[in-house]
Amino acid sequence: RKRILSGIQPTGTPTLGNYIGAVRNWALLQPDYDCLYMVADLHALTVRQVPADLRRRTRELAALLLAVGIDPENHVLFVQSHVPAHCELSWILACNTQFGELSRMTQFKDKSAKHPDNVNGGLFTYPVLMAADILIYNADLVPVGQDQTQHLEIARNIANRFNGVYGDTFILPEGYVPASGAKIMSLAEPTKKMSKSDTNVNSFILMTDDKDTIVRKFKRAVTDSDGVVRFDRENKPGVSNLMAIYGTFTGKTMEEIEAEFAGKGYGDFKMAVAEVTADALTPVQAEYNRILADKAYVDGVLKNGAERASRIANRTVSKVYRKVGLLQLD
Ligand code: TYM
Secondary structure, three states: OOEEEEEEOOOOOOEHHHHHHHHHHHHHOOOOOEEEEEEOHHHHOOOOOOHHHHHHHHHHHHHHHHHHOOOOOOOEEEEHHHOOHHHHHHHHHHOOOOHHHHHOOHHHHHHHHHOHHHOOHHHHHHHHHHHHHHHOOOOOEEEOOHHHHHHHHHHHHHHHHHHHHHOOOOOOOEEEOOOOOOOOEOOOOOOOEOOOOOOOHHHOOEOOOOHHHHHHHHHHOOOOOOOOOOOOOOOOHHHHHHHHHHHHHHOOOHHHHHHHOOOOOHHHHHHHHHHHHHHHHHHHHHHHHHHHOOHHHHHHHHHHHHHHHHHHHHHHHHHHHHHHOOOOOO
16 A cells, blocks of 8 residues: 655644645545654744643644544554654755755745744754655655645655665655645635734634634635625635635535525625534544543554654664665674
């Protein structure tokens, strides 16, 4: 069976964007792949974190992934820092990645503009660690939202170059980016990505928002003044974003949604979007609270996950160390 690896940072409560763009698909892909899913705590350190918060959020995020339906019996759920081999491979890959190609990463440019006081080395080499996360498991497929596709591309380039220099070592991973929903937009500024770090709390839906909050936020969502539910990303970004969300949860095409709301106002449409979103998130939230209450269970899953992931990861590191000429004793 083909293998999947993906990750999410424990930097705050995941949004509807994280859910639709990534995590929901992680669960849906499980029947067809061998999956490894990871809480990317090392990546979170590229931005200053409050240590106690980071620790708490790491466990909470693991519980949330279990609540979404990640199955830790048949697949592997782990925390990045629990598998030290990621950092070991990351160094080797960093020595095979050029300053120029890392300088072109748009996320690095965005984040360094946003935090000019903390443009650290980790922020710059972030895509190298992400390449290590993927290549260390020889993942075939990487389900991500659109904002990670450039990072996936550099991972492929790094793998390809390494294979060229040292002989076939890594599989070139493919991205799995959902057709609609790869980029859920801010509800307040629908030309911007929905992001949990946005200062306007009305711009995002959190996976833990209750129904009243979900309804309130969708009611306030920015649309336009022509009052027609029609899919047109360019001219109607707000409405199109709501349609993408509605389409995800109902399985309806954009044409079907247009027909369903023909002659109806945005008020009805927004309520319908809020309704299907709450219906999707409410059972996840109930599971989340149940699972999080059992800390020992969550920690047990993560311990087992780290052991299983390490077995694969350590083999790759030994192979790579040998290929690049590091002396190994037996
Ligand atoms: P992170 O934590 O920023 O986001 C997790 C996943 O959610 C997707 N996403 C979105 N999708 C659609 N619409 C949005 N508004 C939206 N916001 C976020 C992201 O694309 C991502 O798939 N670097 C990664 C974590 C990572 C990783 C990896 C991913 C570390 N190592 C290896 C894949 C493979 C990140 O920061 O994701």
